[in-house]
Amino acid sequence: MRVTVFGASTETGRAVVERLLDAGHDVTVLARDETDPADFPVDLGDVHVVEGDVQDIQTVEDAVHGADAVVTAFREPLPHTPGTDNADAMHNVLKELDRYTADRLVAITGEKEDAGGLRERFDEFLSSTVGNEPNYERQERLVRESDADWTVVRPAPGDDPDAVAAVVVSLLEAESHVHETVGVPLTT
Secondary structure (H helix, E strand, O other): OEEEEEOOOOHHHHHHHHHHHHOOOEEEEEEOOOOOOOOOOOOOOOOEEEEOOOOOHHHHHHHHOOOOEEEEEOOOOOOOOOOOOHHHHHHHHHHHHHHOOOOEEEEEOOOOOOOOOHHHHHHHHHHHHHOOOOHHHHHHHHHHOOOOEEEEEOOOOOOOHHHHHHHHHHHHHHOOOOOEEEEOOOEO
């Protein structure tokens, strides 16, 4: 399978790339500078690298073209163009996903709900006082409203990036849990 990974320079993104390569998939990543170890600190091996920024729609198009599936590892903050965020990046990815043959999207976003619902209460407070929808919720809303065969992965705080990557690769290979939000380990 040909898989494009966005957010490959994050800890979770690197683990996804490594798992995909170990499973024999063709991997394309978007990197601001493939020669800078701080920007892309994994052994590139057989990875196809498209240099650019996820905020640049032409670069996103180049990365998605020819992919069977796309993974977005926007769980962790990404350095961005000032005034943009991970939800803006997700918008660009979804726009290009619609243009090409890649229908499958696995999006690693926010964190799994905690037992007491503390995160949800905090987010409601933040939305009511500041008026901003939390970034991960904006990402997920964009994904849910898309035509993609999507799965949202919400890791818990402290989840091992390799465990998250194992779930992502499993979802891609089994083509399971389409139009669902799952946790790590795989739960719905």
